[in-house]
Amino acid sequence: MSRQHRDRxxxxxxxxxxxxxxxxxxxxxxxxxxxxxxxxxxxxxxxxATQSVIVALGALGMTxxxxxxxxxxxxxxxxxxxxxxxAYAVNAGLPPLAAVALGVATGGLVGLANGAxxxxxxxxxxxxxLGMMGIAxxxxxxxxxxxxxxxxxxxxxxxxxxxxxxxxxxxAPGVWIVIVFAVVLAVVLRSTVFGRHVFAVGSNEATARLxxxxxxxxxxxxxxxxxxxxxxSGVMEFSRLTVGDPTVAVGLELDIIAAVVIGGGSxxxxxxxxxxxxxxxxxxxxxxxxxxxxxxxxxxxxxxxGAIIVIAVTxxxxxxx
Amino acid sequence: xxxxxxxxxxxxxxxxxKSFGATRAxxxxxxxxxxxxxxxxxxxxxxxxxxxxxxxxxxxAPDAGRMEIDGRPYAxxxxxxxxxxxxxxxxxxxxxxxxxxxxxxxxxGREVHRAGWLDREAMRRxxxxxxxxxxxxxxxxxxxxxxLSVGVKQVVEIARALLNESRILVMDEPTSSLPLEDxxxxxxxxxxxxxxxxxxxxxxxxxxxxxxxxxxxTVLRDGRSVGSGRMEGTRLEDxxxxxxxxxxxQLIPRVEHTLGETVLSLDGLKGARMAAPISLxxxxxxxxxxxxxxxxxxxEMLRALFGLDEVEGGAIVVSGExxxxxxxxxxxxxxxxxLSEDRQGEGxxxxxxxxxxxxxxxxxxxxxxxxxxxxxxRRGASSWIEKLQIKARGPAQPVADLSGGNQQKVxxxxxxxxxxxxxxxxxxxxxxxxxxxxxxxxxxxxxxxEGKAVLFVSSYLPELLGISDTIAVFHRGAxxxxxxxxxxxxxxxxxAATVGRAPRTAPSSPRSSA
Numbered sequence: 001m002s003r004q005h006r007d008r009x010x011x012x013x014x015x016x017x018x019x020x021x022x023x024x025x026x027x028x029x030x031x032x033x034x035x036x037x038x039x040x041x042x043x044x045x046x047x048x049a050t051q052s053v054i055v056a057l058g059a060l061g062m063t064x065x066x067x068x069x070x071x072x073x074x075x076x077x078x079x080x081x082x083x084x085x086x087a088y089a090v091n092a093g094l095p096p097l098a099a100v101a102l103g104v105a106t107g108g109l110v111g112l113a114n115g116a117x118x119x120x121x122x123x124x125x126x127x128x129x130l131g132m133m134g135i136a137x138x139x140x141x142x143x144x145x146x147x148x149x150x151x152x153x154x155x156x157x158x159x160x161x162x163x164x165x166x167x168x169x170x171x172a173p174g175v176w177i178v179i180v181f182a183v184v185l186a187v188v189l190r191s192t193v194f195g196r197h198v199f200a201v202g203s204n205e206a207t208a209r210l211x212x213x214x215x216x217x218x219x220x221x222x223x224x225x226x227x228x229x230x231x232x233s234g235v236m237e238f239s240r241l242t243v244g245d246p247t248v249a250v251g252l253e254l255d256i257i258a259a260v261v262i263g264g265g266s267x268x269x270x271x272x273x274x275x276x277x278x279x280x281x282x283x284x285x286x287x288x289x290x291x292x293x294x295x296x297x298x299x300x301x302x303x304x305x306g307a308i309i310v311i312a313v314t315x316x317x318x319x320x321x
Numbered sequence: 322x323x324x325x326x327x328x329x330x331x332x333x334x335x336x337x338x339k340s341f342g343a344t345r346a347x348x349x350x351x352x353x354x355x356x357x358x359x360x361x362x363x364x365x366x367x368x369x370x371x372x373x374x375x376x377x378x379x380x381x382a383p384d385a386g387r388m389e390i391d392g393r394p395y396a397x398x399x400x401x402x403x404x405x406x407x408x409x410x411x412x413x414x415x416x417x418x419x420x421x422x423x424x425x426x427x428x429x430g431r432e433v434h435r436a437g438w439l440d441r442e443a444m445r446r447x448x449x450x451x452x453x454x455x456x457x458x459x460x461x462x463x464x465x466x467x468x469l470s471v472g473v474k475q476v477v478e479i480a481r482a483l484l485n486e487s488r489i490l491v492m493d494e495p496t497s498s499l500p501l502e503d504x505x506x507x508x509x510x511x512x513x514x515x516x517x518x519x520x521x522x523x524x525x526x527x528x529x530x531x532x533x534x535x536x537x538x539t540v541l542r543d544g545r546s547v548g549s550g551r552m553e554g555t556r557l558e559d560x561x562x563x564x565x566x567x568x569x570x571q572l573i574p575r576v577e578h579t580l581g582e583t584v585l586s587l588d589g590l591k592g593a594r595m596a597a598p599i600s601l602x603x604x605x606x607x608x609x610x611x612x613x614x615x616x617x618x619x620x621e622m623l624r625a626l627f628g629l630d631e632v633e634g635g636a637i638v639v640s641g642e643x644x645x646x647x648x649x650x651x652x653x654x655x656x657x658x659x660l661s662e663d664r665q666g667e668g669x670x671x672x673x674x675x676x677x678x679x680x681x682x683x684x685x686x687x688x689x690x691x692x693x694x695x696x697x698x699r700r701g702a703s704s705w706i707e708k709l710q711i712k713a714r715g716p717a718q719p720v721a722d723l724s725g726g727n728q729q730k731v732x733x734x735x736x737x738x739x740x741x742x743x744x745x746x747x748x749x750x751x752x753x754x755x756x757x758x759x760x761x762x763x764x765x766x767x768x769x770x771e772g773k774a775v776l777f778v779s780s781y782l783p784e785l786l787g788i789s790d791t792i793a794v795f796h797r798g799a800x801x802x803x804x805x806x807x808x809x810x811x812x813x814x815x816x817a818a819t820v821g822r823a824p825r826t827a828p829s830s831p832r833s834s835a
Contacts, residue, residue: 191693193684199673200681206667209629211682211735212653270672 018263018279021312025283029290038293046171050162052285053174054079054240054249056278057233058256060178060185061111061226063277066260067189068222069202069269070125074114074132075230076252080245081140082107082234087244088143090151100156103238104231110136111227115220133253140246149244159239174236178278181229186274198222202269258305259284262312283308329392331356331520332377332489337386338544339372346372348544349386354489357518359511361531361552364541365564365815366615366780370524373541374491377522378410379403390489409482411492417474417481419467424448426466427481451480454517455510472503479510483519490514491522496530497616508534526614528557528819540564557820558812565782565811573787574759576766580790581605584774585657585743589635592625596798598635603743603774608765610789610806611778613818618798619778620662623745627659628652639743653682658741660732662748662778668732669720676702676716678731682739705734710760726757733764744768744775750784762788782811796821 029039038044058075065072086103090096110132117128158165159174169176189195197218200208208215238244261267262283263276284305291301332354339347347369354360364370375381377388379397388395390406397403400410417426424444433443445462452458457476466474475495482490492511496504511521511534525531531538532552539549540563548563584605589598599622603609611619624630626637628649637644639655646652649659661668669678676695679702680687687698702716709730713723720731729749736744746765750758765775765788779785785792786806793803794817802817809823817823 187692191695192691193688193693196677196681196684196693200670200677203670203672204667206661206663207670207678208681209649210627210659210661210667212648212650212739213681214648214650270670 017315018276018283018312021262021308022279022283022286025286025290029286029293032290032294035290035293039290044289044293047162048282048285048289049175050160050172051289052281053160053172053178053236054233055252055255055259055284056178056281057181057229057236058252059259059277059281060181060274061229062256062260063263063265063272063274064185064189064198064222065125065226066257066265066267067202067269067272068198068219069205070118070219070222071129071257071267072111072114072223072226073126073129073253074110074136075129075226075256076249077133077136077140078107078110078227078230079234079237079249079252080247081110081136081143082231083238083241083248084140084144084149084234084244084246086156086235086238087149087151090154090156090238091149091244096154096156099154100235103235104228107231107234108224108228111230112220112224114227115223118223119216119219137246144244144246146246148246151238151243153242156235156239157242160236174239177232177236181232182274182278189274194218194221199270202271204270255284258309262309264316266316280312328355330354331358331391332395333387333389334373334377335387337373337376337383337388339376339381339383345544347376347383350541350544350546352539352546353549354520354522355537356520357515358537359515359521359523359535361535361538362522362524362541363528363531363538363560363564365782368541368564369544370541371493372544374410374493374522374524377403377489377491378408404485404487407486407488409485409487409490411475411478411482411490411495417466417477420465422463422465423460423469423477424462426477427451427484429481431484447484448480451484452476454483454513455480456513457506457510470503472499472506475499475503475507476510483514487519489520489522491524493524494526494616495523496525496527504530526819528560532557542566557816561812561815561819565815573784574763574766575788576763576770578606578608578766578769580607581772584640585776586638587622587626587635588638590622590625590632590637591634592621593631593633594621595625595630596621599800600635601793601800601803603776605772605774606769607791608769608775608777608789610785610792611776611795612780612782612785612792612814613795615780617795617818619795620747621798622795623659623747623776623778626652627657627745629659653739653741656740656742657745658682658736658739658743659745660729660736660747660749662751664725664728664732664752669728671721672719674717675706675711675713675720675723675731678720679705679716679734679738682735701738702734705738709734709764724754726753729753729757729761733761742773744773745778746775747778748780749777750779750781758784782814785814786811794818794823 029035058079062072062075082103085106086099089099089102114129114132117123118125160172162172164172189198197208197213200213201215201218205215237248241248259280260272260277263273263280265272265277287304288301291304330353334350334352337347337350350369350373362370372381376383379400379402395406397406418429427448428444433440448462449458452460455476460473460476466477495507499507514521523531523535535552537551538560540547540560542564547566581604583602585603587599587601589600591598596618613619621630625632628647628651644655665671676699680698684693687694687701699716706713706716711727711730713727720728723731749761762784765777768775777789786809789806791803792806792809792814793800794814796818801821802823813823
């Protein structure tokens with residue numbers, strides 16, 4: 001095979017690889033007689049999409065962070081904190097829009113703190129965000145008085161409604177929000193100077209510095225942006241639960257990271273794509289959904305998803321040879 | 322004490338050759354090491370010393386030639402096999418585990434045990450004996466190695482080599498990172514070992530030090546042994562002559578250019594990793610060559626100048642205006658551009674494309690309505706590929722696929738792209754093919770003719786003498802001498818770089834290319 005052919009093939013694989021995985025998962029469940037009829041129904045697809053929203057929003061930001069060579073272990077705690085803040089605000093009588101803004105801003109602030117600590121203290125992101133994971137979770141429990149915050153129903157709760165209002169939306173507003181942000185972020189990564197700098201910092205930070213890229217600034221921005229997405233994800237969590245629960249989303253950061261990695265993100269930085277991440281999210285959601293329909297217990301799902309992560313990363317390594 | 326030529330040598334290498342691709346790193350080297358002898362191995366960077374020692378240690382297999390230890394054929398299958406045969410290396414970069422104690426490090430990999438259980442008592446005894454052997458029983462055996470000074474670490478490293486009853490000890494630039502008093506201690510240890518019959522191969526660029534510690538010497542040049550003899554009674558000048566002996570006839574094109582007004586001046590610049598403050602000036606259209614050994618502080622100066630290392634003192638004046646700000650970003654804004662000596666680790670982002678690597682320092686010309694236009698970017702990169710005759714399939718090819726010479730041209734294209742006026746080039750021709758080298762010389766000359774200023778750091782004397790207008794020499798962190806190129810020759814440059822001072826040579830000394 002000529003070199004150019006091989007290049008083209010590997011490019012095609014890069015692009016379609018995660019797709020193939022997703023199709024395999026869907027095909028698998030579509031062929032199992034017990035769930036065949038229900039699995040591919042629109043109602044089920046709709047609920048899979050809605051269930052994906054929270055992880056998807058977190059994974060959008062995580063993709064940025066992982067491409068830049070970092071990691072964010074505080075994502076799930078940040079989601080919980082933001083949802084508590086949003087519930088608190090609604091409960092305090094603030095207009096729903098202000099509550100949403102407060103929730104998102106909280107996430108952004110936590111992200112900003114992560115970025116500032118990583119760049120100022122020159123600590124590795126793993127340590128900084130491990131610390132922030134505890135801090136944000138603790139803050140959420142403190143603010144909520146260690147219990148759920150009830151809040152009156154508002155339009156915010158419509159964001160995650162499985163049957164959207166108005167009905168011509170077809171999918172929950174939260175799903176559309178994810179789609180819009182995914183497109184925007186994909187464009188930002190592919191065709192803005194900032195996006196190129198994010199890749200450069202993750203690919204080789206020394207080179208980036210040599211080229212005059214203000215690497216610290218790029219990193220702070222990346223963590224802050226990712227924080228905003230966690231904030232938005234927290235708002236969705238609140239919308240779904242209709243209460244602010246400080247103990248929600250425990251361990252969810254690992255699902256978020258797994259989605260990015262399944263989608264082709266490299267933990268050593270410089271690689272990853274929004275499209276891949278979104279497919280990674282869907283692969284995990286479809287697996288969960290299918291397993292539940294089959295009536296398989298939770299632990300089977302966990303084992304399967306664990307195996308998928310290892311397989312996906314192994315395939316990714318082979319592809320890079 | 323010094324064995325005469327009649328004593329059978331411990332080690333004999335004859336006709337040893339080793340090639341890497343088209344490069345002959347070793348070309349039939351012969352070498353003899355006597356018992357209880359300190360033998361200096363001398364040569365310029367790239368003369369083949371490291372390759373020869375890697376062959377000796379078993380890290381590399383020779384293409385041809387024979388080696389004997391104590392008259393028996395010696396063909397190590399790997400470093401471990403070499404170690405078992407009694408050949409131990411003390412590397413420049415120390416190879417100790419910083420979190421483990423002195424004792425644990427010395428016995429590492431050779432722990433005494435009974436059925437897997439560590440026999441601490443036996444190990445203590447062995448380590449104590451070994452430290453006594455090197456004359457330093459006072460070193461705390463329970464201290465984590467990471468807390469010790471570089472000099473003491475080195476003693477620990479030597480102790481580790483001796484624990485294996487090594488009879489041949491190879492020391493590669495052992496004093497390059499040592500303060501003076503630690504060097505003294507090292508020399509004492511070497512003498513002690515020699516008196517106990519251990520043979521030492523001592524590699525160093527510092528000739529005066531070599532003269533003090535070695536009994537015999539061998540000079541390598543271009544992969545061959547060109548001279549060998551007793552240290553006593555040999556003049557340093559003769560050794561330097563052997564080192565640089567080649568005729569400087571290589572094709573180094575010289576582009577005529579004229580000097581303008583001063584564009585850059587350093588006034589006592591002191592960076593975080595610089596040993597001493599440096600002052601120098603650079604004019605428009607000037608190529609200022611910087612000579613010196615590896616580790617003499619040239620790279621550290623460039624890094625501080627470019628904002629990669631913190632500046633602790635002194636002033637940088639560009640075009641008459643003091644430079645404020647601390648980051649490379651501000652330096653690029655004032656027209657500086659740095660070519661890193663570490664092309665793969667720092668100079669290029671290997672997983673990114675040729676186009677990205679060329680244009681990363683300034684993407685603004687390729688923006689349309691806030692968005693980056695990949696087609697514009699590729700078109701911009703294509704014009705550089707053409708101008709610099711870079712062999713690449715296209716601007717979208719990953720830069721990792723290119724050859725060293727073409728990678729270097731990509732890195733150079735970036736400086737052109739960012740419209741630098743002052744070029745800081747750190748070993749721009751290291752590890753690249755002859756044709757690309759020649760193109761880069763010509764290109765540097767063109768820059769000077771256009772009125773750009775060039776700081777040209779190089780360890781290769783012919784190219785320094787060939788294209789520079791002025792050459793400044795660094796020695797152990799300080800700028801020791803700066804003269805117009807006509808007042809330098811290879812011998813005086815080598816003397817200044819290795820000894821720190823140079824004899825004056827006649828201004829009429831022959832130049833390589835003028």
